[in-house]
Amino acid sequence: MPIQEKCRILDHQKVAPFHFKITLVSKYISSHAEPGQFVNVRCSQDYDPLLRRPLGVHNVNPEEEIFELLYEIVGKGTELLSKHQVGQEIDILGPLGNGFDINKDKKVAILVAGGMGVAPLLYLAKFLRSTIHDPRSIHILIGTKTKELILAEKEFKTLTDNVIVSTDDGSYGKKGFVSDVLLETLDPRTIDASATIYACGPKPMLKAIAEIAFQKKIDCQVSMEARMACGIGTCLGCVINTTKGYQKVCDDGPVFDAKEIVWTS
């Protein structure tokens, strides 16, 4: 059950040219958020921007009663958020949505992040590591455009040795799209159809991943995005097209079974 509360900023760091990590204090959210859920952040006290901005839960620490968000400045809301100082409070609504469905029977987990998709996947990786998985059975693929946009690599590497980084321009790690790297990783000698793919990133990337998963008959969960107003299922503004008709990203998702998404729309 989500709540609306004012959270104090404990830390706020620039982690890349346009990317920030913010640490917020909340006993409730840090102990209730599940991997893949998000919070809806009020970036301004004013009316511009008016609506809250959805950001995925990047990390939680229930003992210290804190959670983290990782975000990129892309417009007015995120720009204003980045100006917030340690000690200030921000109005947060969360945790929201249905997170990843963690299938405990599956032995292998493959996490595929494109760009900002690393945000919710770090928490997922930690969760998998602490609950069910042997570090050798967690595979993490991080793809970005270029070297300076690679985020959270160190954190992922503390969880497993199987972290593969790729850049579109080849400036770091493997050269090429993360979906191509996935194809290599899916070598049947290392991974069989009992794996689950968890993916978050731009829509074209998710579509490519979903196609691969479909061909290889591997379960695949994707975290989708849409413009949101309420974040709690009341406005019907955030729908995407699925095989079940229009579904709300905010409370039917944001995580969906990749087979249910109608990718063409």
Next chain:
Amino acid sequence: MDKLAIELCGIKLKNPVMVASGTFGHGEEAAKFVDLDKLGAIITKTITLEPRQGNKPPRICETASGMLNSIGLQNKGVKDFLENRLPTLAKYKTPVIVNIAGESAKEFEELTKILNKEPLVKGIEVNISCPNVSKGGMLFCFDPRATRELVATVRKATSLPVIVKLSPNVTDIALIAKEAENAGADVISLINTLWGMAIDTNTHKPKLGNITGGLSGPAIKPIAIRMVWQVAQAVKIPIIGVGGIMTGADAIEFFLAGASAVQVGTANFVDTQAPVRIVEEIKEYLDSHNISHYKELVGKVTA
């Protein structure tokens, strides 16, 4: 609390702050955040006779101090509403007003007759003003005669209070309001969203899948205030003011313009506590201005 209680066309409200149709689901979804018993009334998301899947996404885009939406009256139809949605509101004391729309007067009539039999329904709000559907909706509210005929049809089909929700997308709002009054409306609510559009300068495409949508939020408040004021001069029946209300002071402004009650819409998305906060802020205003009942403010703007 007495400073805020009011009877509006026979519906007893503990305060004049309602939640606007389409911004609060059918009530139960928002009950996680807001004590529904603190609201003046709940106005449910527009329902239609048959299910509607709504418009193609994207359905939302933010604009300066406001937002455009093109939901397109997505709903599961009246049958689902009566079976699954309305019963969830039985445990609350707050009156439920059901907002309806149809593609023809016949559909409005049928819906009204169905709802007329429901003890939980305390009033019907007739949505003749949605900018997001091609048939019905705005076609009625543009035309004084069509408005009169539709309202008369609904009026005949029910003994419940009939609230007619007007569109701001007309040349002479007072004329349409008078037609609704003459046809038997008990209350006028206004405004629905303003018909708008936004274009992405990178892709040269409209930002909404439906191309156009309805503008709401603080940006539209001055227009809503002006229209409430104009309609208040033209009709004798009570008015519910809607449009850009974010604070108690905004609600007071609507009372002064001539509204007997208000609806809070887009503000629910920004602050889940908005309607209850607004009730508190109205109370504080009355206390600090030594006003014994908010009704003393209604229509008291002095030119």
